[in-house]
Amino acid sequence: MAKAYYSTVFAESADKVWQAIRSFGDYDWTVVPSVTKIEDGRPGDQVGAVRRIEMTDRTMRQILLTHSDREHSYSYGLLSGMPANAENYIATLRVTPIVDGNKSFIEWFADFDASPQDRDLIRDNFVTNGFAVWLRSLRARLAQSEWDWG
Template identity: 45%
Template sequence: MAKSYYSTIFEQTADQVWDVIRDFGTYTWTGSVSESSIEGGKSGVEVGAIRNARLGDTSVFHRQRLLAHSDLDRFYTYEFCEPFPYPIRNCVVTLRVTPVVDGNRAFVQWSATFDCEPAEYDHWTTYFANEVWAKALGSLKHLLSHPA
């Protein structure tokens, strides 16, 4: 099983960061998602909710199912629905926000476990960390530092 991980520090509080990302249906903060919504009238904090997210101007939607959500612990866990948008299987992803007492900041970590061909472990673990999560959290930092 492959594991991918990325973390960063935000100058905002954990509550400020969580307020933006807590709703699983609101995913445009990543900067790469042009549209996102929850299927079937469920809320974006309801376990079992399925998010449809469209990347940029493509016509392809990625579907993801919310497996766990906690406002108390500021995290959610989700999985990719079939068909997977990547050549991986059994992908479970967690996004977590933790307070940093020193400076009243936030520590944000995004991680996943998944199966793929062993020869592709390095590619996909690096891809998710550097090409997906680092860029998405960079967009979130920009959004929080330059409110509309």
């Protein structure tokens, strides 16, 4: 099993960051050009909810495995539409408070299986073209004063 890991620090509080990302059905904060919805009308924080992400080149379906407001985290697995040659993909997005300065520490990581010859390339792709890009997008959204926090 391989692991892709990315972490960063945000100037915003953990509560503010979590408010922006807590709903598994809300993917607007990423730069992924897509239409995202939760299937079967489930709420975006209900374990077992399936997130359907329709992109121009493919559709991905992900299932919410854990969700914790207390720990500011959720984990999800991939049901279909994996963009890389990986299997058994399970990812976690977690926001931890940094008390000094009221900032937040964000981690996004995934465990997955891949052939030894593909493992490093897939890991680097998840980190560089996925987690890092999406969290930069979240940082930009949080900086916008007009962002609607619902």
